[in-house]
Amino acid sequence: MITLHKYVLTAVALAFLITSCKKDDPATPDPAPVPAVSNTTLLIEHHIDDVPLTYDTLRYTNAMGHMFSVTRLEYYLSEITLLGTNGTQDLVLPGPYYINGTAGNRFDLGTLPAGEYAGATALLGLTAAMNQTDSLPNTTENINMAWPVPMGGGYHFMKFEGHFLDNGTSNGYAMHIGRNENLPVCTMPEPFTVASGGEVVLRFNLNQVFREPNVYDLSTGNYSMGSMMLMGQLRDNCANAFDIGYRP
Amino acid sequence: MKYPALLLLILLASCTRKNMEELGPEAHLTTPFEIEPPHYFPVLDIPANNPLTEEGIELGRRLYYDPILSTNGPLAGRSCSSCHDQVTSFSVPTEGTAVLPHVNLAWSQNFLWTGKVNGGLEDVMRFEVNEFFQVDVSVLQAHAVYPGLFERAFGDATITNEAVAKALAQWFRRLVSTDSKFDRYLQHTEMLTDQELSGMMIYLSETGDCFHCHGIPLLTDNAFHNIGLDASFTGADQGRFLITGNPTDLGAFKAPTLRNIALTAPYMHDGRFATLEEVVEHYNSGVNPSPSLDPIMTKPGQITQLLLGPQQKADLVAFLETFTDDAFITDPELGSPF
Numbered sequence: 001m002i003t004l005h006k007y008v009l010t011a012v013a014l015a016f017l018i019t020s021c022k023k024d025d026p027a028t029p030d031p032a033p034v035p036a037v038s039n040t041t042l043l044i045e046h047h048i049d050d051v052p053l054t055y056d057t058l059r060y061t062n063a064m065g066h067m068f069s070v071t072r073l074e075y076y077l078s079e080i081t082l083l084g085t086n087g088t089q090d091l092v093l094p095g096p097y098y099i100n101g102t103a104g105n106r107f108d109l110g111t112l113p114a115g116e117y118a119g120a121t122a123l124l125g126l127t128a129a130m131n132q133t134d135s136l137p138n139t140t141e142n143i144n145m146a147w148p149v150p151m152g153g154g155y156h157f158m159k160f161e162g163h164f165l166d167n168g169t170s171n172g173y174a175m176h177i178g179r180n181e182n183l184p185v186c187t188m189p190e191p192f193t194v195a196s197g198g199e200v201v202l203r204f205n206l207n208q209v210f211r212e213p214n215v216y217d218l219s220t221g222n223y224s225m226g227s228m229m230l231m232g233q234l235r236d237n238c239a240n241a242f243d244i245g246y247r248p
Numbered sequence: 249m250k251y252p253a254l255l256l257l258i259l260l261a262s263c264t265r266k267n268m269e270e271l272g273p274e275a276h277l278t279t280p281f282e283i284e285p286p287h288y289f290p291v292l293d294i295p296a297n298n299p300l301t302e303e304g305i306e307l308g309r310r311l312y313y314d315p316i317l318s319t320n321g322p323l324a325g326r327s328c329s330s331c332h333d334q335v336t337s338f339s340v341p342t343e344g345t346a347v348l349p350h351v352n353l354a355w356s357q358n359f360l361w362t363g364k365v366n367g368g369l370e371d372v373m374r375f376e377v378n379e380f381f382q383v384d385v386s387v388l389q390a391h392a393v394y395p396g397l398f399e400r401a402f403g404d405a406t407i408t409n410e411a412v413a414k415a416l417a418q419w420f421r422r423l424v425s426t427d428s429k430f431d432r433y434l435q436h437t438e439m440l441t442d443q444e445l446s447g448m449m450i451y452l453s454e455t456g457d458c459f460h461c462h463g464i465p466l467l468t469d470n471a472f473h474n475i476g477l478d479a480s481f482t483g484a485d486q487g488r489f490l491i492t493g494n495p496t497d498l499g500a501f502k503a504p505t506l507r508n509i510a511l512t513a514p515y516m517h518d519g520r521f522a523t524l525e526e527v528v529e530h531y532n533s534g535v536n537p538s539p540s541l542d543p544i545m546t547k548p549g550q551i552t553q554l555l556l557g558p559q560q561k562a563d564l565v566a567f568l569e570t571f572t573d574d575a576f577i578t579d580p581e582l583g584s585p586f
Contacts, residue, residue: 049366055494055496055547057495057496069496071496071542071543072543081513088364094423100312106361118507134287135286137289137291138288138289138290138291138469139285139290140290140355140357140466143463143464143465143466144463144469144470146463146464147458148445148452148464150448150452150453151452151453161543161544162543163496163539163543164458169537170539171537171546171550172541172542172543172544173543173546174543174546175384176543187397219550222546223454223547223548223549224547225454226453226454226548227548
């Protein structure tokens with residue numbers, strides 16, 4: 001919130017300064033004011049391909065062919081950057097956002113510059129600067145995301161847990177990602193237009209985490225936390241797991 | 249005689265000025281009470297309509313220790329403290345359903361083993377007052393001192409169930425434990441032994457993997473898990489399933505805090521383990537798979553064992569013993585006012 005408002009304010013102040021400097025020069029016309037849209041929200045949604053996520057029995061199938069369920073989904077999103085086009089500039093949303101699959105995950109964005117955007121990028125997790133023990137406020141959520149100091153400190157970027165069927169037996173999986181080397185950088189190349197007040201919607205397709213470039217095998221990768229190899233696979237798979245759109 | 253009393257009044261008034269200003273001229277005089285836990289504790293959410301005051305805490309404390317609270321109810325003759333004794337972290341050894349301790353519940357959102365009550369302390373106190381004790385407020389109202397104490401705490405001598413719940417909630421917020429040996433280690437004022445440090449490494453890594461559900465500093469994640477005590481579930485052992493009806497909650501119980509865990513044997517919701525060694529052995533080799541087993545209980549390679557050696561198990565127990573807070577269990581301010 002604060003960062004965004006600061007951003008907009010700075011932009012306005014800068015625009016003001018620039019225009020006032022240019023006033024003496026009769027040859028340059030005043031730049032058109034950037035229209036802004038108020039009452040915007042950020043909404044994070046979770047899907048398994050086309051089906052909205054429900055916490056339920058084994059009902060989804062992943063790329064490896066394992067039936068699976070989801071019992072926990074918690075993660076951070078930070079440095080969400082709306083990519084500007086000719087008319088708009090890159091805009092970094094405040095954050096980090098703590099996301100829980102059981103929550104509403106709606107965040108007030110206030111006023112956004114209107115116009116066309118080329119898509120977005122985001123970190124599924126925390127920047128190296130934030131990923132240090134005690135760097136986030138001690139909310140109960142953040143505390144439960146802590147990555148213990150003996151394992152390197154900082155925070156879990158993501159906890160994605162549930163059950164899967166392996167040769168007829170139901171078993172648990174816990175795909176946890178942490179440590180700076182494993183930070184997923186997500187790209188969302190979908191262009192969108194911010195017009196009237198509405199929602200910037202980020203959609204996380206959880207099945208993508210199992211799909212590409214690595215077909216993730218839960219029977220050998222049921223527990224990722226101690227394995228840089230497994231966390232690296234998950235990092236790469238998360239890169240294309242989000243898409244973005246705007247709902248007026 | 250008149251003058252010292254006046255002085256006291258002025259002093260009192262100056263202490264309580266803040267509350268007066270906030271609540272307006274109609275407000276009664278109360279003394280704000282601050283809880284200042286170490287920096288690594290989460291922020292305390294205190295509802296605006298029940299600010300912590302010395303008067304409220306003192307009233308809650310008295311109600312907690314007074315068997316009058318159960319008069320005419322199903323637990324007549326008992327006080328909260330009959331089952332929640334300070335020396336054992338406000339719990340007591342029992343047969344059947346284990347008594348949960350009252351420690352650091354100010355940070356809790358899920359109460360009772362099955363999470364039957366969610367929300368804040370006021371919510372669970374409403375349950376305790378209205379359903380468990382079925383408090384008869386007319387008894388308190390007729391008492392010689394209680395109406396005056398409620399007046400002092402809440403500005404109203406009329407005693408309601410809601411006021412009783414609020415006073416108890418304030419008392420529960422006061423039951424904060426932050427001075428275990430492990431806290432002093434975190435604050436760099438005391439060192440752990442080599443054995444305790446070794447146990448800490450097991451606890452805080454995948455070797456023992458305790459931190460996922462009993463993380464620092466609350467030593468609970470406030471969530472529900474089936475830790476594989478049984479392979480199939482009947483009766484009370486169905487746990488959270490009895491509340492939600494969701495098959496994935498079969499056998500799941502609230503992860504209790506491990507603060508003062510060395511003092512609160514026997515262990516688990518039904519007190520099935522007598523010692524911490526037995527608890528550790530459960531995690532090490534006794535986990536029963538079932539479809540609702542918490543995912544965290546399945547370790548790399550799809551095994552449900554930790555494969556700790558005898559020394560590692562002893563080290564882990566030694567570390568669990570550093571969660572004992574002697575100051576908390578001996579603090580006279582937390583003891584009976586009678």
